Amino acid sequence: MRSRILSILAYTGAGLTLLVAVCVPFVLIQGFSNFVAHAGLHIDATYSGGTIARTVERDGYRIVVYQPVQPRLLERVEPFVQIVFEPADSLPSRVSDEIDLDGDGRPDVRVSFTMPADPNAPLRGDVTALNATYISLTNVGGESFSRMVVRTGNKIVVRVPLNKELARR
């Protein structure tokens, strides 16, 4: 009797497995991906740059300043602040902007770069720190996740490393 019940359950399970297999491309893939998409997850700030702090409007483009990204205990990335210039198509051929990163009304860094004529050409730029919290960068492209001046799509992404000791306080 027990073996018969188990057998029935087994074949029922096998049938359901086949049903699940049929449902995979039509229902399940979309269902599970929706679940993940709405699970409140976010990409690590090392890759995404963190959350937006403020946006500054300039003539024809805007500068988006992000919150500082602090590494966790054993994370190997330096602390940094991301700045995005967008849209890249509207930027002047030479950009040199002083930007207030911490919202205290005083400029903290000067970002300078020349837009190459070819959008696929590598971009390099300079970041001059105007206060000790930030670290200057010279002729930098995509050195690391905390030090870069790169073009991604229609944006220019700049990441300025923070002085670790001052950033910790």
Add this chain to the structure above:
Amino acid sequence: MASRSPALARPPAFRGVGRSILLTLPIALWSLLMFMPSFQRAGRDQHIGALLVILLMTTLFFLMMRTGETYRWRRIFFVALGFLFPVGFIAALIAERGTMSIPISRMVSGDTPFCFMVTPSIILPAAFARTIIFPGSILPSAEHPHSIAMMIGVWFAMTLVLGKAWCSYACFFGGIEEGFAAFAKRRRLHRFVTKYGSILRLIPWAILVFVVLASAALFEPVYCMWLCPFKTVTEFPAVRNLETAIQFGVFVALFVGLVVVLPLLTKKRTQCGFFCPFGAFQSIFNKINLFEIRFNREKCVDCTLCQTSCPTAALSKESIRDGKTLLNCMKCGACVDVCKKDAAVWHLKGTAVAVKPERARLLFLYGAWALATMFGGSILANSVATMVHWLPWK
């Protein structure tokens, strides 16, 4: 008239042609259904790719039904998938950006396609910090079709059906080493593998634990950044400093060693069986999967042919004595096909062992082959279309 000698006599077919065709019909219809969109909207290259894949998958399934064998027909599909996936993937990369390397700008813009092998690494940070430690995009979009949510959805849905059989019917990397293992004529290092198999089998688990915990501690996908041999045939972080140069060296060394050389020497899937942490992770799902391979102890003569033929050393003397495979069994069917005494059989958990094993095999194969057609088949069709597109005589 003299009869043919037994050695030359054609072995009797397992099943008649008519019955085999009948059993193949659902797969043929499923294949048409899966590739209908390709015929409706895509170009001629895509039509050719889709048609060839429909023919391939249907023919292979027919041969599985006709001969009663699983392993060698599945292997044809699997090796084709393993070798052709990089073709389509690399071609797309070269067309898009002219290089296989991923510049850092792509990583910060969320353009890195998510690979299922990252899944174990992201679990702990996602659970504790709601953070995905991968430079991709969570939501699918026109720019990011291979989003993280979509790929996790694909993986989980298919794993519910396949369990560890993912490694035999879905993984688009495993076919590379299966191809090299099949290419080798002699089985070298056999004694070493048999003697140290119990230790070698634990290595993927150790790497899994290490990768999961190191990724959680460092908040970076350690396996992707340091240990994935298949970066060599897909894409890898651009070499921009000593660290990335070392990473690239490790990828190449692991690929050459584990995916090419060792399979040629051992005729085993050494990367899959003795290294891959994702394979160890998938083994966990074997516990809830209904299908398995079992051994009829009354028929078994302990010839150990099954143990020798197993591509991932998922059989030991103790496990065969207990009538079971080990947890890392991929359900490829090699042991069942090679067993001369029909002691190794497909089994549906909850039913009696070796009673109607063909029924268990059919129930398993329909699900597995349907998903193989949907997933691997679409990758194959895309790769074939790419190759057709680049034909010089077009």
Add this chain to the structure above:
Amino acid sequence: MAALSLSASAGEALVLGLATGPVCLATCGPVVVPWMMVQPQGVRLHSRQLFLFLAARLAGYLVFACAVWLVGSAIPHAIPHAWTGRSWLMGGIQILLAAALVVYAAGWPHRRCVVAKATSALVQIGEAPVPKRSGALALGFLTGINLCPPFLVAGVRAMQLAHLSAALLFFVCFFFGTAIWFFPFLSLGFLKRTPAIVTVARMVAVLLACWYGFSGASILIERTFYG
């Protein structure tokens, strides 16, 4: 902000405990495994012994947390940077950590968990039908204050925390992360897979050693050539 910082530290401690748990297993497993195996059968008895062991181990952790925080609070602000980040000290500690991990994983008898020698009298094979509470407590406390590799990393972090309560909380969370790894030993007598678990733990220790060794070496090379 303070609550956010506290929860972030707690999360870090838990993850650190989980990450270094295999090292604890490889370190203290040789002591715990034989001790648990001589316990009389019975889930209730095993649970009680394991509970006492873990409670005493937690006490050892908290004693250590107090000690390192007091040391850290006595050091001026300028020096703590030397204990973290890509400094000579961190590089050196990581190299030593890697070496210690390899030694522990290899099961070198002379360098096995320092507690093992002290507790040989506590591991009584085949004797004492009624297990003594004192054995579990002593063993737990001694393994809790054992200066094994994970302690170095956790201790360095605890030194930086602003308050003693934060350091204690850090080590409580760290304890839970490592304690999870000991629960399979609850049914030690029945688990056939236990040798496999310890073998996997030793392999993980070797992999962690490779990682810490590489990380430490890269820090020292960077400091040597780039200042």
